[in-house]
Amino acid sequence: MKKVKVIMGMMVISILTFSVFAYGTERFPLCTDPACQGQSVLYENIVVWRDYRNDDGDIYGYDLMNSSEFFIPASPGYQWHPAIYKNVVLWEYWTNNDNSLPAYLHPEDIDDIEIYSDIYGYDLETQTEFPICTDSDTQWDPKIYGNTVIWHDWKDIYGTMLEKTLVKETFDTLVLLRSIMMRVESLLLSIL
Secondary structure: OHHHHHHHHHHHHHHHHHHHHHHOOOOOOOOOOOOOOEEEEOOOOEEEEOOOOOOOOEEEEEOOOEEEEEEEEOOOOOOEEEEOOOEEEEEHHHHHHHOOOOOOOOOHHHHHOOEEEEEEEEOOOEEEEEEOOOOOOOOEEEEOOOOOOEEEEEOEEEEOOOOOOOOOOOOOOHHHHHHHHHHHHHHHHHOO
């Protein structure tokens, strides 16, 4: 009788594990605006991307938990190549001295126009934009992990550390659930 209960318990755990961690087969839209979207990146439940719906490259996002799209307001100009870690979104901010960049500017065009780029960030919790690097050279390709930000500066690579209070530490419920399920399953297997 005890073995039957253990086997039934293992079956329930297996079904729950499969249903929680099963791979999806159904596609779902995140953005269907007719303008061009690209350069999407994902961190946990937040997706961010470059979006041309306003004629210049802006950064938009989508919260997978709430099924809601959001706009990341930034200074006028082109925002390209977003990066995200926890609550911080980064991007390249392309502009010129008078903000008169043409619509649909592409990286191949930058040799024909006097423009430059900086690295900016946005805190999703406080909804505030902040500069990361605004040196006179052109900065691009930002990356973030923890409170460390890196980017290219023509021929070199630079980095900086954000304030530790800016990047919010979050508790990963899915990792905890996965860990608990594995321990319960291991315990049940050891009883057999």
